[in-house]
Amino acid sequence: MNNRAGSFLWNLRQLSTLSPTSRTVRPNPLGFCRPKIVYSNWNPRNHLLNDFDNKMQSSVRYLFQDASIFKSGDDVFPTKGISPVTVTALTVNRLFCRRRLSFDSQQSPVSADGLKKINFHHDASNEDVLTKETKPTPVNFKKLSQGNSLSDVLDTFSNAPTFPSSNYFSAMWTIAKRMSDDQRRFEKQLMFNHPAFTQLCEHMMREAKIMYCDHLLFSLYAIVKLDIPQNTLLVQTLLRVVQERINECDEKCLSVLSAILEAMEPCKNVDVLRSGLRILVDQQIWKIKRVFTIQAVMKSIGKDAPISLKRKLEMKALRELDRFSVLNSQRMFEVLAAMDHRSDVLLDECSKMVIGNINGCPLKILITILQSCRDLRYRNLDLFKGIADYVVTTFDVWKLKQVLFVLILFENLAFRHAGLMDLFMKKVVDERGFLTMKNIVSILHVYSSLNHLHGGPAREFLDAMGAALTGYLHHISSENLLNAVCSFCLMNHFPLAPINQLLQKDIIDELLMSDNKERNAYKLQILAACLKLDDVPCHKALDLVLPSQPPAPLYPNxxxxxxxxxxxxxxxxxxxxxxxxxxxxxxxxxxxxxxxxxxxxxxxxxxxxxxxxxxxxxxxxxxxxxxxxxxxxxxxxxxxxxxxxxxxxxxxxxxxxxxxxxxxxxxxxxxxxxxxxxxxxxxxxxxxxxxx
Incomplete structure (x- = not known):
C-alpha cells in the first residue's frame, strides 16, 4: 500500500506543472487528425496514458534509436473503407517511460463508458476510491471469441472498455479465422467503418507499454492478420514498443514475434526489429527448447542474416533431430528455403522422415517441399521418387491441375518419373476439356524439356495437344504460340496450323521486336533448323529469314x-x-x-x-x-x-x-x-x- 501511495504521489508531482487543455487536435491511430474534446476537469490518471499522444519526449534507451514511425514517401492506405491519406515521416525519441503505472494491471485505464472523465478526489486518503470507481467487470477473451461477428466485439468494447485492449484484437482475429474468405473481407470492411474501431486503436496504443509482452505481441499479430494497413500509426507504434521491449521476450514470445515478422512487408521499423531479433536469438539460441520455436525463428531471420547465425541455427536443429515430428521434418524444407541456407545433412534426414510417412500427406505440403528443393538447389532422387510414386498411387484423388503443378516442379528439378508422366498423358487424352491455353503451353514445355515420349499413348497425346492448340489460335499470344511450337519441334512433331500461323510475317516481326527478342530469335532458329533437317515435307519450300545468331560460346576442354x-x-x-x-x-x-x-x-x-x-x-x-x-x-x-x-x-x-x-x-x-x-x-x- 505504501508503495502504491508513493508511486501515486511521484506521478502527481511530475504532472503538477502541466496545465489542462480545453481542446486539442490528436492524431488518429489510423493516420488521420481529428479534433477531440479533453475536458477541463482534468484527471492525472488519464493524462498518464494520454501523454503518449501529445508529449513524446526523451530518448529511447535500448537497442533502437530514432527509428521512423512511418515509412516516408507516398504510402497510401490499401484498405478499402479508409480514406487514402499520405503518411508522413515522424521520428520520435521515446514512446513511453519504462516505469509501470502504480494501479493494478487488470483494471482499465479508462472509465466504464470509455469516453467520460474519471472523477479523482484529491482529498481521498484511501486509493480504494480510485479503484472502486475505475475498475469495471473484466471481459473474458474466451467469451469474446465466441461471437460470430467482428462488430460484436467492437460493440462489447464500446459498451464497457476494459484492460487490456489486446483481448479485443485477438478475439476478432480468432473469429475471422473461422470465416470464409468472402465473409472475412466483408466483416473487415464493417470493422474499419465501426465507430468504436478508432477508439479501440487509441486504447491499444496507450496500453502498449504497460501490458504483458506476450499480450502485446499477440495483439500485434492479430492486427497484422486483420489487414490493418502497415503504415498506420497504430501498427508502427506497436512496432516501436516491441523494439524497446524486445529483451522481455521469452521463448513463446520469440515464436509470436517470428510469425509477425514473417507476415509483414519490409519497412524501416520491421527491418530494425528483425535485426534485434537476430541479436536476441544469437544470445539465447542454446536456451530454446521447442523445435517449433527453432523453426519459427529460422524462417523469420531473413535470407540476409549473418552466415554465422544461420550455421548456429543449423547446429541447434541438428541437435534436436531425434525430437523432430513428421510435421517438423516436412516444415524444415520451407524453413531452410526461407533462410536461404542449404544443409544437406538436415535435408537428408528430413527426407527420410517424409518418405517414411508420406501416406496421407496433403499434396499442398508435398508441393511446398518440392518448391523448397528447387529454391535450395537440393536434389534427392529417393525423395522425388517417393513423392511421385505416392502421387501415382493416389492419382484419382487429385485434380489434374494439381498434378500438372507437381510435374512443372519436377521439370524445374530435372526429374523425370516415367510412370507419372505416362499416367498423366492418358488422363489428358481422356479429359481434353482440361486443356486450356495456359495448361497446353505448360504441358508441352514439361514433356519436351524432359524428353518424355515413349510407348503407345505418345502419338495420341501429341495429336490431342496439337488439336487443342489449333483451337486456341484465334486468341493466343505470339510468344505463347512460339513456346508451344518450339516444344513440338523438340519432340519432332509438327502440327500444320500452328506452324503456318507462327510463320506469318507480322507475327515474326512482333516476336523480333519484343522485349524478349533474343530468346525469341533463338527459338525461331530452332524452328528453322527443324524445318530443314527433320522430315517435314510440307514445309520444305519455306525459307525463314532470321537475324544472324552469335556463335555458341566456346568452353575449352x-x-x-x-x-x-x-x-x-x-x-x-x-x-x-x-x-x-x-x-x-x-x-x-x-x-x-x-x-x-x-x-x-x-x-x-x-x-x-x-x-x-x-x-x-x-x-x-x-x-x-x-x-x-x-x-x-x-x-x-x-x-x-x-x-x-x-x-x-x-x-x-x-x-x-x-x-x-x-x-x-x-x-x-x-x-x-x-x-x-x-x-x-x-x-x-x-x-x-x-x-x-
Whole structure:
C-alpha cells in the first residue's frame, strides 16, 4: 500500500506543472487528425496514458534509436473503407517511460463508458476510491471469441472498455479465422467503418507499454492478420514498443514475434526489429527448447542474416533431430528455403522422415517441399521418387491441375518419373476439356524439356495437344504460340496450323521486336533448323529469314584435348567445330565407314566418296543436359543429337564431371572404348515419324 501511495504521489508531482487543455487536435491511430474534446476537469490518471499522444519526449534507451514511425514517401492506405491519406515521416525519441503505472494491471485505464472523465478526489486518503470507481467487470477473451461477428466485439468494447485492449484484437482475429474468405473481407470492411474501431486503436496504443509482452505481441499479430494497413500509426507504434521491449521476450514470445515478422512487408521499423531479433536469438539460441520455436525463428531471420547465425541455427536443429515430428521434418524444407541456407545433412534426414510417412500427406505440403528443393538447389532422387510414386498411387484423388503443378516442379528439378508422366498423358487424352491455353503451353514445355515420349499413348497425346492448340489460335499470344511450337519441334512433331500461323510475317516481326527478342530469335532458329533437317515435307519450300545468331560460346576442354592427342596424335581431330544452324561440336574425328580406324585429316579430305568416311562428333556435356538419373538426355540435347545424325555424324557423349574424376590412364581407356564402340549413345526413346 505504501508503495502504491508513493508511486501515486511521484506521478502527481511530475504532472503538477502541466496545465489542462480545453481542446486539442490528436492524431488518429489510423493516420488521420481529428479534433477531440479533453475536458477541463482534468484527471492525472488519464493524462498518464494520454501523454503518449501529445508529449513524446526523451530518448529511447535500448537497442533502437530514432527509428521512423512511418515509412516516408507516398504510402497510401490499401484498405478499402479508409480514406487514402499520405503518411508522413515522424521520428520520435521515446514512446513511453519504462516505469509501470502504480494501479493494478487488470483494471482499465479508462472509465466504464470509455469516453467520460474519471472523477479523482484529491482529498481521498484511501486509493480504494480510485479503484472502486475505475475498475469495471473484466471481459473474458474466451467469451469474446465466441461471437460470430467482428462488430460484436467492437460493440462489447464500446459498451464497457476494459484492460487490456489486446483481448479485443485477438478475439476478432480468432473469429475471422473461422470465416470464409468472402465473409472475412466483408466483416473487415464493417470493422474499419465501426465507430468504436478508432477508439479501440487509441486504447491499444496507450496500453502498449504497460501490458504483458506476450499480450502485446499477440495483439500485434492479430492486427497484422486483420489487414490493418502497415503504415498506420497504430501498427508502427506497436512496432516501436516491441523494439524497446524486445529483451522481455521469452521463448513463446520469440515464436509470436517470428510469425509477425514473417507476415509483414519490409519497412524501416520491421527491418530494425528483425535485426534485434537476430541479436536476441544469437544470445539465447542454446536456451530454446521447442523445435517449433527453432523453426519459427529460422524462417523469420531473413535470407540476409549473418552466415554465422544461420550455421548456429543449423547446429541447434541438428541437435534436436531425434525430437523432430513428421510435421517438423516436412516444415524444415520451407524453413531452410526461407533462410536461404542449404544443409544437406538436415535435408537428408528430413527426407527420410517424409518418405517414411508420406501416406496421407496433403499434396499442398508435398508441393511446398518440392518448391523448397528447387529454391535450395537440393536434389534427392529417393525423395522425388517417393513423392511421385505416392502421387501415382493416389492419382484419382487429385485434380489434374494439381498434378500438372507437381510435374512443372519436377521439370524445374530435372526429374523425370516415367510412370507419372505416362499416367498423366492418358488422363489428358481422356479429359481434353482440361486443356486450356495456359495448361497446353505448360504441358508441352514439361514433356519436351524432359524428353518424355515413349510407348503407345505418345502419338495420341501429341495429336490431342496439337488439336487443342489449333483451337486456341484465334486468341493466343505470339510468344505463347512460339513456346508451344518450339516444344513440338523438340519432340519432332509438327502440327500444320500452328506452324503456318507462327510463320506469318507480322507475327515474326512482333516476336523480333519484343522485349524478349533474343530468346525469341533463338527459338525461331530452332524452328528453322527443324524445318530443314527433320522430315517435314510440307514445309520444305519455306525459307525463314532470321537475324544472324552469335556463335555458341566456346568452353575449352583441355583435358579431353590432351586425351585425344595422347590417344590419336596431332592431326587426327578438329577442335571447336562450328556447323550450320548454329550448332557447335567440341571435337570432330573422321573414321572409316566401319569405325575401326581413325583417319588423318589430310587423308580424309582426299577421299572423294563421303560414304567411305564416318564423321564422329564428340560432345562434352554438363550434368544439366541430363535428367536427374544422368542417363536420359533432356530435350535440347536429344534434338541436337538427332540433327547431328541427319548431318551425317556419329555422336559420342563425354560427361565432364566423370572425366574430371578419372586419372589420365583411366580416362584414355574410357575415351578409346567410346570412340571404337559400336553401341549408339542414349537418345530420345522414340523418334516418331513427323506429320504436318
Amino acid at each position: 583441355a583435358k579431353v584435348a590432351e586425351l585425344l592427342s595422347s590417344l590419336l596424335g596431332e592431326g587426327y581431330f578438329l577442335e571447336n567445330v562450328q556447323l550450320p544452324h548454329n550448332y557447335h561440336i567440341d571435337f570432330e574425328i573422321r573414321m572409316d565407314s566401319n569405325r575401326s580406324e581413325v583417319l588423318p585429316l589430310s587423308d580424309a579430305n582426299a577421299v572423294t566418296s563421303a560414304t567411305d568416311i564416318q564423321r564422329v562428333a564428340v560432345l562434352c556435356v554438363p550434368r544439366s543436359t541430363y535428367c536427374l538419373d544422368l542417363t536420359h538426355p533432356r530435350g535440347f540435347l536429344a534434338m541436337k543429337m538427332r540433327h547431328l545424325k541427319v548431318m551425317g555424324f556419329h555422336v559420342i557423349l563425354v560427361n565432364n564431371w566423370e572425366m574430371e574424376k578419372l586419372e589420365m590412364k583411366e580416362a584414355v581407356t574410357f575415351l578409346k572404348s567410346q570412340i571404337y564402340s559400336t553401341e549408339n549413345p542414349p537418345t530420345a526413346d522414340v523418334n516418331f515419324q513427323s506429320t504436318c
